[in-house]
Amino acid sequence: MIEDFLLRYNYVVFALLLGIGLYIVIDDENLVKKVIGLNIFQTGIFLFFITVAVRDGGSPAVTHGGEGTFVNPLPHVLILTAIVVGVSLTALALALVVRIHEEYGSIREDVVVEVLERD
Amino acid sequence: MTEAVGGPVALLSILVVVVPILAAVLPLAFGRLSDSVGVGVALVASAVNAVIASVLAWVTLSGGERIVTEIGGFPASQGGIELAVDGMSAVVVALIAVVGFAVAVASLDDRRQNTFYSLYLLLVAGLSGVCVTGDVFNMYVFLEISGLTAYALIASDGTGRSALAALKYLIVGTVGASLYLIGIGYAYVSTGVLNMYDLSELLAEVGYADPLVLSAFAFMATGFAIKIALFPLHTWQPDAYTEAPDRVTALIAALVSTTAAYALARIVFTVFTVEFFATNPIVQQALLAIAATSVVAGSVLAVIQTRVKRMLAYSSVAQFGLVVLGIGLLEEFALVGAIIHLVGHAIIKGGLFLGVAVFAGALGATTVDDYDGLGERAPYTSAAFAVLAISLVGVPPTVGFVGKLYIAIGAVNEGAWPLVAVIVVSTVLTLGYVLRLLERMYFTSPASLEGATPAAADGGEPPSSSSSSASTSGSDGGSDSASGATPAPGPAASHHPGPAIVAVVIVAAVASLVLGFAGAGIESILEPTVNTLFD
Incomplete structure (x- = not known):
């Protein structure tokens, strides 16, 4: 049982990153940290795709020169796209946080909600 | 199922995505020339897109075939991306293009920065892309x-x-x-x-x-x-x-x-x-359970709201619960109902929210209480709003009825009586919050405004008379502008909706009636597509 987990530590890391990221998103009142949590969550998924592409003794598809085993390049391409999406999302999220900070003078969700309820 | 690859029709499925994406660049590139580049590009591009999508829908629905397009000549077996359009995707693509165009027309009086229209076109492109991709x-x-x-x-x-x-x-x-x-x-x-x-x-x-x-x-x-x-x-x-x-x-x-x-x-x-x-009946049961919960919870939450926009928002939670019921029943009639309800709900909710925009813009009305006597103050919009609201309940002969009917028939065919009960209960609850609005609009005269002249569209302006209902809307607007950094009163209250948006609300109401009368015809159009999905 434990051996199974140790041999597949990469999948354990994937699950841990998902959990840690989601926990920060849900639990932390700081909006910037929520965005960081979202990034950790997404990074977990990226690593999952990369790790399933690995072949034992394989080289990167671009440099292997047509000989021998090479790792599956398709997940790499997918994740390149997903990273671009993630960067755009982070940029937009941070722009919104800046806007919220201008308006309410805080990046903590509880403080902002307090200000909103006072109105 | 027949399958067509390539050809001029396949080009259409590429164009519904490419036209709005390319058009989205134009307001950014030429925005410095004029402030009206954005709105012009948005109108032209969404009109062109509506034509392309309609042709695509006509070809797919009449031919009953799936149109498959290999992008860049890479077959899917080599990791290439295929676009695949069948009747179900074509219907949603056409809906996106037509509703997108209608909202662009409705926004004519609410001119925004050029970048806004780039975002709008990208949204249309993204949504169309979801539908055409395989x-x-x-x-x-x-x-x-x-x-x-x-x-x-x-x-x-x-x-x-x-x-x-x-x-x-x-x-x-x-x-x-x-x-x-x-x-x-x-x-x-x-x-x-x-x-x-x-x-x-x-x-x-x-x-x-x-x-x-x-x-x-x-x-x-x-x-x-x-x-x-x-x-x-x-x-x-x-x-x-x-x-x-x-x-x-x-x-x-x-x-x-x-x-x-x-x-x-x-x-x-x-x-x-x-x-x-x-193979996994429990998965279907889980899907149906979530959908049914959504129908009931969304309806109940809608009933207890005081702000009209929020009420309509929770109503969407319930209506999409119905759509997912239609999907999850895995029955031909139910799926036809789900597709009709998708289209019907989009027209109804789009129209209702535009109606809300008219009321808020002209009269500053945003809460249920503000809707007192709107039937007199904004007669055309109110009439269209009422038709759409009744359609939301699912009263025949409206499109809301047709969608619900087919989903209910599907549930009966599957012997899923608890789900039939859920559909009935949600209809009653929908009637509850819709009647509350209509009663306010048509049968409650705003106590304060009785003496005032019934000058349409002027009622919500700064309350000169110290009236209870006018001061309610006044204090509402006040809290909004207090939260905003801009000293000017909220743009909604000061701004006057033009004839275009009122016309779009009326068109939506007419569309919900026409599609309602065409109910059985829609079923026969969708049938071949739906049958292929069950093969």
Whole structure:
């Protein structure tokens, strides 16, 4: 049982990153940290795709020169796209946080909600 | 099923995505020339797109064939992306294009910066892309394009509240899309392909009881449930709909969840197919349970709201519960009902939210109490609003009735009597909140304004008479502008809606009636497409 987990530590890391990221998103009142949590969550998924592409003794598809085993390049391409999406999302999220900070003078969700309820 | 590859018709399925994307660049490139570049480009591009999408829908529905297009000449077997349009996607694409054009027309009197129109066109492109793609990862990318632009559009009026609502939507929506991405990963690991039709064959070979296949579906379905805003994953939706600018709310309420529901139907029927659910009846039961909960909870939450936009937002939670019921029943009539209800709900909700925009713009009315006597003060919009609201309840002969009827027939055919009861209960609850609004609009005269001249569209202006209802709306506007940094009163209260938006609301009401009368005809048009999904 434990051996199974140790041999597949990469999948354990994937699950841990998902959990840690989601926990920060849900639990932390700081909006910037929520965005960081979202990034950790997404990074977990990226690593999952990369790790399933690995072949034992394989080289990167671009440099292997047509000989021998090479790792599956398709997940790499997918994740390149997903990273671009993630960067755009982070940029937009941070722009919104800046806007919220201008308006309410805080990046903590509880403080902002307090200000909103006072109105 | 027949299948057409390439040819001029295939070009159309590329164009519905490419036209809005290319057009989205123009307001940015030529924005310095004039402030009206954006609105002009948006109108022309969305009109062209509506024509293209209509032709595409006509070809697919009349021919009954699936149009498959290899992008860049790479076959799917070599990792290429295919576009695949069948009747179901074509209907939703046409809906997106037509509603997009209608909202662009309705926004004529509410001119915005050029960049706004770029976002709007990108949203239309992203939504169309979700519908035409035949590749699960490509669908993720389009889903995120439409998501990103929707978040930005919600915050586009720059208030703190809308920024907060947009950020909430962004975080929850991204988690949803990411769960879908995990689902793609699991499906890819078990099959090695991403093309939907290849996936459906290879998933069957792997075995539907395989834990990896089951988890893939669970992640995908949960992701879409968040994007559709099914209870209890709807938490982003009421805030987003309420705080967004009124016309943006109409666009998003009509199209974004609709497209996510389409995506769920596509994954259910094309990728996992009916046999998957026959092997795992518990998955179907779970889907139906979530949908039924959503119908009841959404209706109850809508009844207790005081702000009209929020009420309509919760109503969408319930209506999309009905659509997912129609999908989850896995029955021909129910799926026809789900597709009709997708289209019907988009027209009804889009029209209702535009009506809300007229009332808020002309009369400053935003809460249920503010709607006193609107029937006299804004007669045309109120009449159209009433027709749409009745259509939302599902009274014949409206499109809301047709959709619900087919879903209910499907439930009866499957012997799912508890679900029939859920549909009836939700109709009664919908009647509850709709009647509350209509009673206010037509049978409650605003006590304060009785003496005043019934000058239409002037009632909500700064309250000169110290009236109870006028001061309610006044204090409401006050709190809004207090939260905004701008010293000017909220743009909604000072700004006068033009004839274009009123015309669009009326057209929506007429469309809901026409589609209602055409009910049986729509069923026969959709039948060949739906039958192929059950093969």
